[in-house]
Amino acid sequence: SLSLSLYRAAMKGPGLFSDIGKKGRDLLEKDYNYDQKLTVSTRTASGLGLTTNAVKKGGLYVGDITTQFKYGETTIDVKVDTESKVTSTVTRAELFPCTKAMTTFKNSDLNYGKLEVQYFHDHASVTGAVTLKQPPNVDISGTLGSHGIVFGAEAGFDSVLGTFTKYNAGLSLKKSQTIVSLQLVDKGDMLRASYVHHLDGKQTSAAVGEITRK
Template sequence: MIPPKYADVIKPVKDLFGKDYPVGFTKLEVKTKSVTGVNFTVNGAQDIKSGAILGELKAKYTDNANGLVITDSWNTKQVVSLQVEAENNLAKGLKLDVLGTSTLDASKYSLSSNIQYKQDNIFSTARFDLLNGPAVTADVTVSRQGVIAGAEIGYDLVNGAVTKTNTTLAYAGPDYVTALQLNDAFGTLSASFYQRVSSQVEAGARATYDLKKGGEAKENNVVAEVGAKYSLDKSANVKAKVNNFGILGLSFTQALRPGVSLTLASLVDTTRFGENAHKLGASLTFEA
């Protein structure tokens, strides 16, 4: 069995606490597909506080016969990008991609390359920033009988310095994931847990302890959070989360009709209930 890539080891936890909470923004997403197989995605978001609007148009073409995916995008910050991906061309389990971005006036640009290799019990990636640095970030996960171990390291080739060090030890069961992580050059210790309790209920918890602060500021050393998702039916679900600082998150998602869904969300500071310290957000998605 192929393990998840390093960034996805605790993906169920990240999705439970991160997805469906578009707080602070009003978002619109439209997805369509042409008869030639090109997928178009239009994203728009307005910052509720500042009124600033950001939009993006993305086109993605997939050539299954040759294992190629070509994606180009343009956004309202005048940044264009082109990504070319090739999978299983040179070897089974090997994926290569090149991503280039540039502003329209060419004042800012970047070029990066990614190598991904996966086989039974191992998943490794390497990302090369060819212009800013150059720098490389590499990670690997290995698994056996549900146990997943992984590590990630970043290295600045110019200065000869390690820029990132993260490690993960996890266990994935049929309906749950639990993990322990040392991140930020062993500066923070994190524990997380996710379980699909039933077909309708998902629950999870996570906590992060700042090892660098130690006993200096005990009240701020730990950030702990619990969350849950309940599916009302096939077309609607509610989510809730709360942390030890009293920040309560609530979310409701409803499929209005096939291909159309609406999400409403809020973050409420329960310690400052009567103040202007709360955030609202909404997201509307069309897919055809």
């Protein structure tokens, strides 16, 4: 597959719609693994990095190897997993003023691609994505906010059926060590609320709660 993304080089403002509620989800779900896991990372002075991940599930080992090379404003990442799936990503910073371009190829799906553009302002962000397959699907999202208060919404459109594939909305309140998020997801059928409170100034520990209601 092929995807191309354009980003503002220096992310600022209220952030992306996908950031609403992300802190709570990551603390509750991300990187929790009851299997044995080993990660080894190295980097040379020339800019070549190598990361190996291995997880033992039962009597089997699964994992991946990622190679990263940086040259000037260009970064090349190649990832190979134990299922022989190869993902290559080329990232070019400052391709245009205040932009970053990212191109990704996957050998598992040669007919799929996506073009994504993200724009960041002091008080707003807008993201648009179009699949490069025919016929294309379109996703768009945006946020508005300042001083720790962010409102956001996203929608997806199927150009074949002429219908919306998704429409969600969210609100995030952040003050000092506390983040409260409310999201209306699944086309308005589910309400998700999360609460994060960091227990120390370095944010090394936190109390987290999440409630969902249909």
